[in-house]
Amino acid sequence: MNKRLLILIWTLVTVLLLAGCSTQPRLGGAVRPAVHSAVDLDTVRAGAFDTGKMWTFDYPPVDYFERTYSFRPTPQWFEQARLAALRLPGCSASFVTADGLVMTNHHCARGALDAVNREGENLPQDGFYAATLEDERKIPNYYADQLVLIEDVTDEVVRAFEQGKTDEERVRMRQNAIAEIEKRYAEKTGLICNVITFYNGGRYSLYGYKRYTDVRLVFAPEQELGYFGGDPDNFTYPRYALDVTFYRVYGEDGKPLTTSTYFPWSAAGAAEDEAVFVLGNPGRTNRLLTVAQLEFMRDYQYPFLFRALDNLVRIFSDYLAKHPDKKLQYQTQLFSYSNGHKLYEGRLKGLRDPITLAKKRDFERTFRSSVATKPQLQRQYVALWEEIERLQTEKAALFAENNAFTFRRIGRSSLFGIAFDIVEYAKQMRRPENERDQRYRGNALEQTKDRLVSAQVDVELERTLLEFHLTWMRDAFAGRNEHFNALVGNRPVSAVAAELLGSTILTNKETATWLVEAGPDAILASTDPFIAFIVKTDAQATDVRRRVSDVESREAARVQMLGRALYDVYGTSIPPDATFTLRMADGVVKGYPYNGTVAPPVTTFYGMYDRFYSFGKKEPWWLPDRWQTPPPTFTMSTPFNFVSTNDVIGGNSGSPVVNKNLEVVGLIFDGNIESLPNDVLYSSEVERAVSVHSAGILEALRSIYNAERLVKEIRGGKTSQ
């Protein structure tokens, strides 16, 4: 197993936004066209919470909470909540006892389980339980961050931004100011300091984190329990997964951290209709984008991404079906592709639902007319929407070609990527050392060079990836690139791929290394088909990239302006887009209409056994032995998972769900299939966050894992040792 799935998944969004291909993919059987009803799109209105409920601690929504739940939290409540919450790499977590016990998801801990695994063990598969404190295992290169400092630095950043004369300069000045502030605060406080951009640049906050670096593994269930139902049940509900792991934070003295800020365990756990709060770090949302930006996303970015994921799932499934021995090597990769595939299918469906964009249009209409009616705002902001819309047209015109010239992203064949890196190396090496990029200088150079040719290429897998890569390059160039025409033309991609793989020297580590060692001139003169293609198209590609970067700067500057307009009009009455920083999301435990009937607010262990037997005891609904024959003391009717209307997204994995008394009632681990389009629009009609129920966690620990030490600590709030 490699690193954390979750990070991979939601960073796909960021990483892949500028990948390209204008062809709309076939979306598979699931996306059926119109069931016409009498909905008149012009009558659709934006909802009060379309922009969501991921409230910041900078601007806690006390009045709204009081109005909604007759509950006005005190400053102490917020401080306690903020300090008991933690951020892990790619995930969220929280302190749940005074002795530094930390709760997060099993799927957040896959990397950690790998890292502490010992010879003869298979912890990622079999799980782990430290029967004593001494058995808890330190996770190398791991940490947990606690948000201890928040300061508004908007004025300083905005001042810097406004000093720039061109869009490009403004964006650069802002970057410099942010770097300077972060450095200054880090030196002053010794904390991990980040400037967080809210409202696309409407507000800026300095967040200072206390970082705990001694984090030890205490408990994890078997993979089958943590990921019960596997890819099919992923992003769905009713659900039955014990997606929980416990860590413990240790202090610098090597002893369990003593902390007064933690979420004690609730006696009963989440109950139907109860108000509950999620404290966690949602990764990224796009709810404040303009309609034009959303349309670009719908028509270019997401379709390409979905197409790439669709192909990858097919390619890797076929490959693993033929080579079951390669499972260990590629299974996690396939998991992440399947997960992304399902996610982007849902998101694309959301964007293609005309009601989604009708709501967005209505929001924008209101926002624009607020700007238009105030002279001061009018002067500053009124042109922004049209300017951003024009920039989308420019981006659209560049999208396909830029995408075709992007060699190191998801869905690409690795040979173009290797060739690209080698050519880049050659180009840099021809310059004097002080004119090269950082990683081609001094000590960094050797590392960079080593990474150029790091592994033998799997030719069979590469062939299918290359066929796909060539297909969409052909779509993207659309006959307009002479070099690509010469390389591929209208010949079947399978024939071209076979030919290229037959003639390239890059599939073999030795010959590739030989080429790198031969030096820049030899590289740039190489007849290897991949290298030669990169070299010949280098000027074209560089030009396209420059134009894309120019458009992006202009867009970024306008987006920042728009963010300020948003803040000027709405203030903090709507929360900013997610930024993988601490938020609190309020909601209610609640079932919803589903499948022609109703999904219950909670599920029980009975449902897990139903799926286990219903599918004939097969993966991914298989149960380990100790679960197949539970002891008579096991109470199967204990609540196991539940749904609530809280606003969560990737990055929220591992977030505690707490009640008004800040007691743990559950643990976020997913959203239902209806919630997938919530990257652009929050709704609570049928969209739900999915959690493990606190009572289910305790019952499993007690009756199945006999984790007495842990049960006592969780119940008592501290270790008994």
Next chain:
Amino acid sequence: MNKRLLILIWTLVTVLLLAGCSTQPRLGGAVRPAVHSAVDLDTVRAGAFDTGKMWTFDYPPVDYFERTYSFRPTPQWFEQARLAALRLPGCSASFVTADGLVMTNHHCARGALDAVNREGENLPQDGFYAATLEDERKIPNYYADQLVLIEDVTDEVVRAFEQGKTDEERVRMRQNAIAEIEKRYAEKTGLICNVITFYNGGRYSLYGYKRYTDVRLVFAPEQELGYFGGDPDNFTYPRYALDVTFYRVYGEDGKPLTTSTYFPWSAAGAAEDEAVFVLGNPGRTNRLLTVAQLEFMRDYQYPFLFRALDNLVRIFSDYLAKHPDKKLQYQTQLFSYSNGHKLYEGRLKGLRDPITLAKKRDFERTFRSSVATKPQLQRQYVALWEEIERLQTEKAALFAENNAFTFRRIGRSSLFGIAFDIVEYAKQMRRPENERDQRYRGNALEQTKDRLVSAQVDVELERTLLEFHLTWMRDAFAGRNEHFNALVGNRPVSAVAAELLGSTILTNKETATWLVEAGPDAILASTDPFIAFIVKTDAQATDVRRRVSDVESREAARVQMLGRALYDVYGTSIPPDATFTLRMADGVVKGYPYNGTVAPPVTTFYGMYDRFYSFGKKEPWWLPDRWQTPPPTFTMSTPFNFVSTNDVIGGNSGSPVVNKNLEVVGLIFDGNIESLPNDVLYSSEVERAVSVHSAGILEALRSIYNAERLVKEIRGGKTSQ
């Protein structure tokens, strides 16, 4: 509880097809508009089985079975299957032991449970088990029909039809011929004889039924088990319902019938991917209608029907919420409205899915070009589609007004209906006796008169029904009826309804009876607002009805011709529309994509307990005591319900599901939500029939009901007494 829900439901289709109102209803949150995908409707093709798999015993599809399942049933197989299958009023059933034990659904037996209920018992609620043969209770006025005779009478019927000179005459001649054939065969054989119309009149068969009239109740579970999940889970899957009842047929000697034709119990029951066959009596499908007819249905009939059901559900729910004491009286009515509401929502969704009609268009295109390329067919049939299309336009023009003048159908206030019947009585009574309709002559007259005023009207319920009735009458007349304008005009319907209820004498049984007794002249001169309205509009209404009847005759004649064209082109390679006669539907036990994941092929009892506890032990997922504490011998992992691709519809309730050896593996009781549009198009992508699993039935009888006698008989194939 009143009569059988099922009959009520699927006869709604027939009963209400000519109800009217052209306004399209709002379809509620569930019907969202377009999720655009790249589906080009012109490329959609009809599927091979769009017209379904409800094969007749007249034309058994042996070659298709052999091709598909490598299984060529013998004539003996078909005979055994036909004779072991039974038809009940509104439902299907089958012999399952040599001693006349009959299996059907619990929901088919509600009326029977009512009928055999004794003082102090509540069998419809609590269920029943006859511990000995002597305890089995005879159901009054009940019967089971066995199909023992099939003869092709096409030539005789068609000859009669063709002798008519006008469309109206042709239709009447056909009716007469059918009546004559039925009478002749009944006299000759002593059987219940019906002429069955296949392919809209392409073929006619005489079906002779042996009728068993001594049917006794053996076993029924509690209502909570039979209808577990209630209206919410109705028409859905995964499902957990013990929807089974056992009867026993007795011979004329008063002893259990000895029969050699029955379906023995399978040892294992239905297994995933197994080929299974459903023997039963599907009620009605509309798969052979032309596209123009389907569009009429989509735009007129179904929207009106759905609107009526939507209102009735709301009206009766509100009423019962206010008057829980009236539950006994109205609950079954509300059930049937809810059921119909869900059914027609699904059907309307299906018709509004452009892919459905695109498939139908493709089928019609192929059919028409087959006709066009054969000179003989061309001459006879080529104009039919356009003629039928024109008739739809005529029907559409009459729809609203005819509907407004239809006073005795679903969703109407009963006062207009009572007034209509009284006026009709007065009109008839003015004629000499021999010119009156049958029911106004001799002995029938007194009965008819008694029924005119049969009950006190519930004024509170009537007020809401009347408000709805007046609203859609106003929509339908659209200002064009002077008498309605005078009665209602543009005043709020609530005010009008209150006024009418204040002044009418029909809400009171005594005053209404007084009016009837006062005689025809007094009735026709009455100032009661309902009576007066009917009298004043009588000439208009009669004219509209005559025009509708004329269009219908012309359509019926063309539909019959089209049926013959269909038969001439396709023969029996496609099955005829359902006719509530015995069919066999082949299929496979198979899960399907659902809710973002996969629905399992079978469910287990675990799932029932999950829903019981998940909803907090609340109705309609409540379980009776003996189910709450099952004995340790109860095997909860036993398969309970399952899904298969068999083609079923209302009327199939109670059909046995058998394997190739004609052993019972399950019992049809429902379809999933995706299957609701199958009245016009069969598909097996995600559409499934839902059955109780044979193993689940046996396990419940054995472990929960201790029905040892029954278990022994089912296992052994005969009683042990």
